[in-house]
Each structure stands twice: as C-alpha cells, then as structure tokens.
Amino acid sequence: MKRTVLVTGATGTLGRDVVAVLRERGHDVRGLSRSKPGYVHGDLLTGAGIDEALRGVDVVVHAATDGRRDVAAAGKLIEAMRRAPGKPELVFVSIVGVDRIPFGYYNAKVAIEKMVAEYGGTSFRASQFHDLVLTVAKGMTRLPLVGFYPAFDLRPVEVHDVAVRLAEIVEGELPATPADLSGPQRRSARDLWRVYLGRAGKRRLLIPVRLPGKAFRALRGGAGTGPGGGTGTWEEYLARKL
Numbered sequence: 001m002k003r004t005v006l007v008t009g010a011t012g013t014l015g016r017d018v019v020a021v022l023r024e025r026g027h028d029v030r031g032l033s034r035s036k037p038g039y040v041h042g043d044l045l046t047g048a049g050i051d052e053a054l055r056g057v058d059v060v061v062h063a064a065t066d067g068r069r070d071v072a073a074a075g076k077l078i079e080a081m082r083r084a085p086g087k088p089e090l091v092f093v094s095i096v097g098v099d100r101i102p103f104g105y106y107n108a109k110v111a112i113e114k115m116v117a118e119y120g121g122t123s124f125r126a127s128q129f130h131d132l133v134l135t136v137a138k139g140m141t142r143l144p145l146v147g148f149y150p151a152f153d154l155r156p157v158e159v160h161d162v163a164v165r166l167a168e169i170v171e172g173e174l175p176a177t178p179a180d181l182s183g184p185q186r187r188s189a190r191d192l193w194r195v196y197l198g199r200a201g202k203r204r205l206l207i208p209v210r211l212p213g214k215a216f217r218a219l220r221g222g223a224g225t226g227p228g229g230g231t232g233t234w235e236e237y238l239a240r241k242l
C-alpha cells in the first residue's frame with residue numbers, strides 16, 4: 001500500500017537512504033530539513049513548519065538528531081503529531097543497547113523510546129553505521145606512527161540495510177518492538193581498524209584503549225553488538241568509500 005511518509009533527518013547519513021528506498025518502493029515521501037533546498041522546511045526544536053509538514057502524512061520516520069537536544073526535539077514532534085489530523089504512525093530510529101550503555105546520548109534515546117511508546121509508536125534499534133565507524137577509525141589513527149582502538153567488539157551495519165528494514169516496518173503492521181538490526185559480522189575494533197588501514201595504505205602500531213566506567217564495561221561485554229541481520233560488510237563498504 002502506498003503511504004505518505006515524512007522522514008525527519010532526511011539530509012542525514014541514514015535519512016538520505018531512507019528517502020531513496022521509500023521512493024523506490026513507490027511511497028510519497030517528504031524529507032524534512034531545517035534549511036536545505038529541495039526539502040520540506042521545519043525545525044523540530046522551535047516547532048516552526050512542523051504542523052504543515054505533517055499535513056496528510058500517514059507515517060513519520062524520525063531520524064533527525066543534533067546529538068544534544070534530541071529529547072526536546074522529539075517532544076515537539078510528538079506534540080505536533082498529537083494535533084495532526086489522522087494521528088500519523090511513528091517510527092523512531094534508536095541504537096542497539098541504549099538501555100544497557102549509559103552514555104548521555106544513549107540515555108536520551110531511552111527517554112525518547114518511552115515517549116514514542118506512550119504515543120503508540122515503534123522504536124527500532126540499529127547498531128553503529130559503517131560511516132560512523134570509519135569516522136572514528138580515521139580519528140583514532142590520525143597520528144603518523146601509532147593508532148588507537150577501543151578494546152571491544154563492534155557489529156557495524158550498512159546504512160542501506162537499515163533503510164530497507166525501516167521501509168519494511170513502514171509498510172507492515174507497526175510492531176511494538178521490531179528486532180534489532182546489526183551487521184553480518186561481530187568483529188573486534190582492532191580487526192576493523194586493521195582492514196581500514198590496509199585499504200587506506202597506512203601503517204600504524206595499534207594500541208588498545210580501555211576506558212573506565214559502566215558504559216565502556218557494557219560495550220566490552222558486547223552490549224552494543226546486536227543480533228546481526230544486515231548483509232553489507234565492512235570490506236564492501238570500504239571498497240566503495242576509499
């Protein structure tokens with residue numbers, strides 16, 4: 001069934017792919033952005049433009065984030081959705097392990113998941129995108145001779161796999177808690193960095209970093225890795241990117 005979908009964060013890493021996948025599958029898609037040309041304009045923090053953006057929408061895929069004020073932004077969005085005629089469905093993009101890994105950003109996700117559940121929406125958790133892992137790997141190996149890696153495993157996922165799963169959720173009966181999604185392989189960060197360095201033609205002595213605290217302990221216990229389900233690998237991603 002063709003649906004009218006508003007995608008927040010439509011200019012972001014995930015949002016761009018979500019818009020493309022939903023359009024390919026025949027849906028009528030509006031991408032929200034604060035200012036980029038070619039998008040429906042709206043700001044989730046001030047609420048400007050949001051009522052208009054929601055007009056006639058069946059489902060909202062909420063993938064916007066500014067990393068700091070996401071609870072307030074989600075609050076404004078949900079407030080506007082409660083006012084919207086037809087009470088659109090809501091799918092929120094969260095992160096694998098947010099309830100077990102107490103980073104501030106993750107705590108905010110848990111708070112938003114609660115707000116989404118109260119609204120009657122769905123929260124869908126994905127693991128770290130390849131794009132984020134590449135940014136971190138580059139940052140931690142930018143010195144000339146040595147590189148650092150976090151001493152835990154990751155299970156990064158291809159953004160396109162996440163977008164396809166979101167489209168399937170939009171098209172089906174919204175499940176209260178859809179299965180988490182992560183990449184096909186659980187691997188040590190050291191191994192992922194090693195492959196990146198090889199691909200980038202760089203040599204570094206890799207040194208593990210063990211950070212203290214509950215969040216990093218949970219990550220070392222595998223709380224962020226998730227059950228798999230994605231198909232795109234790190235090697236395939238790097239072959240496209242580098």
Ligand SMILES: NC(=O)c1ccc[n+]([C@@H]2O[C@H](COP(=O)([O-])OP(=O)(O)OC[C@H]3O[C@@H](n4cnc5c(N)ncnc54)[C@H](OP(=O)(O)O)[C@@H]3O)[C@@H](O)[C@H]2O)c1
Nearest residue numbers: 009011012013014033034043044045064065066128129132
């Ligand atoms: N990155 C990961 O590894 C990962 C893993 C799992 C889940 N997630 C979740 O997936 C979602 C998307 O992540 P991403 O990495 O694709 O994010 P991103 O690239 O940082 O994009 C976020 C987008 O949000 C929009 N935005 C920010 N503040 C806004 C506001 N006040 N009003 C309206 N739009 C606003 C921005 O669009 P404009 O600048 O055009 O307004 C921006 O393009 C997030 O919820 C994130 O937590 C990410």
